Amino acid sequence: MLRTRVKICGITRIQDVEAACEAGADAIGLVFYPKSSRLVSLEQARSLRKAVPAFVSVTALFVNVPHEQVRQVLDTVGPDVLQFHGDETPDYCAGFDQPYMKAFRVGGPGLENPQAVLESCRRYSHAAAWLFDSYSPGYGGSGLTFDIGLLDEVRRASDSRPLVLAGGLDPLNVGDAVQAVRPYALDVSSGVEESGGIKSAEKIRAFMQSVYRASFS
Numbered sequence: 001m002l003r004t005r006v007k008i009c010g011i012t013r014i015q016d017v018e019a020a021c022e023a024g025a026d027a028i029g030l031v032f033y034p035k036s037s038r039l040v041s042l043e044q045a046r047s048l049r050k051a052v053p054a055f056v057s058v059t060a061l062f063v064n065v066p067h068e069q070v071r072q073v074l075d076t077v078g079p080d081v082l083q084f085h086g087d088e089t090p091d092y093c094a095g096f097d098q099p100y101m102k103a104f105r106v107g108g109p110g111l112e113n114p115q116a117v118l119e120s121c122r123r124y125s126h127a128a129a130w131l132f133d134s135y136s137p138g139y140g141g142s143g144l145t146f147d148i149g150l151l152d153e154v155r156r157a158s159d160s161r162p163l164v165l166a167g168g169l170d171p172l173n174v175g176d177a178v179q180a181v182r183p184y185a186l187d188v189s190s191g192v193e194e195s196g197g198i199k200s201a202e203k204i205r206a207f208m209q210s211v212y213r214a215s216f217s
């Protein structure tokens, strides 16, 4: 059995890249959403990317940006995976010839029941993974949890993609979430932070320890 993979999202500082990688994170996320407290500039993103060791991947997160903006990040930063967290269409997401994750804001409009969640996901059949976050008036990184029962149909479906669980995870609740959902990976931001964009090495370590424990129990 493999340990559930972990992405630490919304990193803005080199020391947080180091803390995440030393604790065993599999991926880090860089946020290119202007309204986010975790927004990074292209220059910042390039420096952070260089600090990431081999075998740890880098995800670039966008919300409803023009195609050219994603291209610019691909060309200058070189992320491994794209994460679309807004209302991007399947054609748009597939248009970069790059692995991508589509985020679904579970419990929000059109995603209020398990069947609707599955139908929505199936539109993104080319996605490398489907990411499930809670609905919030902003687009994500809210620290809010959602009813994981809404993922029942997705978990049952035979054509499901790797499932990434997000939304309000922290060192205390992640163990139960892993055991209940058995996702491919977890994505966390607020739960390992001191404040917006400032991660806590201690919370990251505690989060990883909880994930290790739950993955093998």
Ligand SMILES: O=C(O)c1ccccc1NCC(=O)[C@H](O)[C@H](O)COP(=O)(O)O
Binding pocket: 009, 010, 031, 033, 036, 037, 038, 061, 063, 085, 133, 138, 139, 140, 141, 142, 143, 144, 166, 167, 168, 169, 187, 188, 189, 190, 191
């Ligand atoms: O982090 C942000 O500010 C953000 C802004 C807009 C869209 C998504 C954003 N973050 C996404 C994530 O950090 C994670 O994928 C996920 O939403 C978990 O966030 P959290 O509930 O804070 O752990």
